Amino acid sequence: MQKFANPHVFVKLATAILPYVWALTAILFVIGLYGALVTSPPDYQQGETVRIIYVHVPASWLALMIYSLMAVFSAVALIFRHPLADAAAKSAAPIGAVFCFLALFTGSVWGKPMWGTWWVWDARLTSMFVLMLLYLGYIAIWRAIDDPHRAASIAAIVALVGAINVPIVKYSVDWWNTLHQPASVFRMSGSTIDKSMLWPLLVMALAYTMLFVALHLVALRGEVFLRKIRNRRLAEVRNK
């Protein structure tokens, strides 16, 4: 693991596997979308609008997963001071923010025909909204601090404090107000979704995950390049 975390090795490796990751992402999207749009049945109550689930639910899973990943990267960056860990957290944040926005946006589009309103102050919507703010705050702190090493430590602290807060926010808003349906895919008593709808959903979730992996590899590689450029420029100034 340590070997692959060397920035130089990482760039080589990322460049080598990226085409395959993109290909896998495309294949998964084709299968998932075919299942979502063609083979899965319309809902007996919601009709065709239920198909929004295939883009909505994976986006919210990813938004949560990416924030947890950022917290792990940040902890590694703080504890082991590994240069790639903070770059990984930094480059994951905008992607996570976009997934979070997608989840909110598709949820809003779905909410209009189902609940009759674009937005309700329901617990899950509120906690996703707060998650979005945490993403924005994290991105803002990176932008506000010029020195990258300092920014890395501060941003890692911000991410970790936010990560501690996410479950608390979730339970407090649950307690506060609930209209959204409860989780129906992952639960102890087994999924309550019919198989014809479950498999496209899971394939879409995989497709989204692979999309994130591909985007993250590209972003992280770009971040490594940016730092190299910065170091070269600093070296040039020093040599003059």
Place this chain on the structure above:
Amino acid sequence: MNSVTALLMRELRLGTRQGGLGTAIGFLLALIVLVPLSLGPDLALLSRIAPGIMWLGLLLAVLLTSEQIFQQDFEDGSLDLMTMTATPFELIVLAKALAHWFTVGLPLALLAPPLGLMLNIDATQLPTIWAAMLLGSLALSMLAAIGGAVTAGLRRGSLLVSLLILPLYVPVLIFGIAASTSSLAPDTSLPSFAILLAIAMMTLVISPLACAAALKAYLR
């Protein structure tokens, strides 16, 4: 321990002399005037939303004074010296955050509920709101300290502090409001107070760690 009490006394003196509290009270009053102007002078409506408005005022006032916790000592180099003492830096930071609570959070928590009478707050609710705000303001001050520490080295950090810290205020606000209005629904009273206390205790532990780490990153 002596140095920590000495530091706490210094911070309290500074805090009371710098007049952050007066400005914060002025802010609260200004907010109170704006509420009926923006929502209309309907007394029934005002009475219903008054606890929420007072909480919002408390929360924003504590947030807006977060800069004064570390900024000056950071700029004049006092914090640099404090990191070199034998006292753990986390304790020093905790003393400074506590001083902020004593000089801003706590007085505002005591003042805000009676000021709510201007918004036709239900007077029988006052004791519960006081109790809830006492606990809540401690958590608010501790979280504000994180905001102050994370932006200590930045020129104009106040907007950024709001973006970073307001999401962290969500649980405090939810349970603070629940506890404040619990005289209307007595069964929810004890759990809300218990959770509010738990949040306050948790921030008391997390905040010094986070603040010390952030300040050290700036001082390095």
